[in-house]
Amino acid sequence: MESNWHRNLLEHRSGLFAALTTVVISIGGLVEIAPMFSVPLDTTGITVPTPLEVAGRDIYVREGCYNCHSQMIRPMRAETVRYGEWSRANEYAYDRPFQLGSRRIGPDLMRVGGKYPDAWHYEHMRDPRSTSPGSIMPPYSWLLEDKVDVADIQASVNALRTLGHPYPADLDVGASMREQATAITGRLAESKITVDPDREIVAVIAYLQNLGVDGKKLYATAGSQ
Amino acid sequence: MSPVTDAVAQSAQLGWVLGVMTVAFLTSFVGWTLWAWWPSNRERLDAAALLPLEESP
């Protein structure tokens, strides 16, 4: 067999072949992803989610809301008129995991914060068709019963702090949650809805009502909306 | 994040690096194609195509 160095190199040396494959499949990812770490993100005006909002977000992720709802408003008139100011990168700074979504079976939620009263969300979660006739969203009535566990959220806050979310060292997770939750249940009571502050629905409302609020303040311009 | 990603990040933003990369990738593609169609390799590769048919099932 006449010896061909290139033949030996590629076809007969599986280790080398594997190494070459590794290099070839790594280039694209490196070139695209690495620069993301060197782009400075201006987080001025972007608030860190409170413990109650973290709890609500965990529930949002748990229920797989991202399977039907996006959090990404594209810079097009049809989108900004329907949903509000288009999404900027720094607004997602504290999104772990990101929840941009890929299919709008329901509407975008990027700027749902402040769009409806707390009571609307309560009723909508209990029975989506009571507030949105024709909706195909499943009811989430268990959120009205199930309780948020403070120790569980403490663990989440600790992990997020390690990852760089700037929570103050002396943050009292339980007290912070109670305070924010009581404010929400107070508003709900005004709408004749009685619910304990430790229910999951309260955390979900806290999360939803905070969605996109910072960005709206930063980026809302006259004429949009 | 790490020196490696930083270095890649910085070089990926340099026009000449991207130019060199493009030329390098294109050259390797053309080279590999020429290699495969080179008469001496041609025969061997055509023989390799028979490998799945060699064995009884």
Add this chain to the structure above:
Amino acid sequence: MEAAPLSAPRYDDASVRRFITATVLWGIVGMLVGAILALQLAWAPANLGLPWTSFGRLRPLHTNAVIFAFTGNALFAGIYYSMQRLLKTRMWSDTLSSVHFWGWQAIIVLAAVTLPLGMTQGKEYAELIWPIDLLIAVVWLVFAANFFGTIAIRKVKHLYVALWFYMSMVITITVLHVVNNLALPATLTRSYPVYSGMTDALVQWWYGHNAVGFLLTTPILGLMYYFLPRAAQRPVFSYRLSIIHFWALVFLYIWAGPHHLLYSALPDWAQTVGMVFSLMLLAPSWGGMLNGLLTLRGAWDRLRTDPILKFWVAAITFYGMSTFEGPMMSIRAVNALSHFTDWTIAHVHAGALGWVGESVFAMLYYMAPQVWNRKLHSVSLATTHFWLATVGIVLYVVAMWTAGVTQGLMWRAFDEAGLLQYPNFVDTVRTLNPFYWIRLLGGLMYLGGIIVMAWNLYKTATSDSSNALEA
């Protein structure tokens, strides 16, 4: 079937039989959950008001079951079968083969339990929680060790191109899985990714796109390069083309992830790079498609009688169609309409049901008689399966195309006063209802086809020795 299958006891076909069985069973489960989801979208009460049956929790179960359980097991069956024959050696370690099989099934069972319970990482196709991710890494490395071990003891020097494709899967999936799942655990069932926001999104879609690339595309192309020549009884049209499009495909594929994030807050240059590479991807993809179809030249007459060839032709045609559609959807202007709509759902199902599913069926109908050493119980049932599957896909895809374009146009429609024509989102949802019923019908036909196949293969495997391939 030209030779005696029993002449090769040196091959580990027991593993192949197990992976085939798992493929069929998980295929039924995955598609059944898909049909339930389709029903839920057509008729919301099917969510049943229970946490573990609601759409948001079941959809990850469907995608994970079809990708990792159905396709995963099918890939392993095909790879174990073909690599032993291409390298003329038994798998390196029977123990590793066994650990690989049972480990993978354990992962699937854990997924099927945890996902409906709402334990998730919240990233598409990477939903499984961190302890399961660790198990996946271990089992995958067991497979990799067995794979490279077998290559090391091979009796054929030349690595046939199918093995190149398999190898790219083994390597790339390892890299993707590790990088995308880097996370800090908060509790046993919850973790937070080390990346946040748009970086997390980019890493995720680099993963998501290439999971499609290196689990649902390249290994199946590799399998095509083994099983299609065998079914057609002729070598691949151009071996040279196959090795060239291999390198082009694996190099270009990795870059295309950002096309999932067009018009997002991802830096503009990254979006453009993603779009351009997606367009370039058309070339190596169609290289593979043409190579597959042209392999059949001179064998077209057998198409009428051989269901295996029917499945291959349909699969490769769907591959060509999806790999044309994909680049087209990566063009910004098209993506502006298609993104967030059922057009995407149509696209992935043309790929998953058409290309992946029909390739898998072709492989199973070829392999099962060989590894059980029995003639296929019924060729006409296999043909029935083919028509159920193909008509089912067409119904599904056409319904979802129509739904996608319809909804996309409704979202952007303005009236003469310059106001949104359909300001109430629900109006655009209501319009889709008939298409959702048609989609369900298509999905049920596809599921029915798999059940027919399950019965056919069961009868094949359990028939008596008078039906042996070699009398």
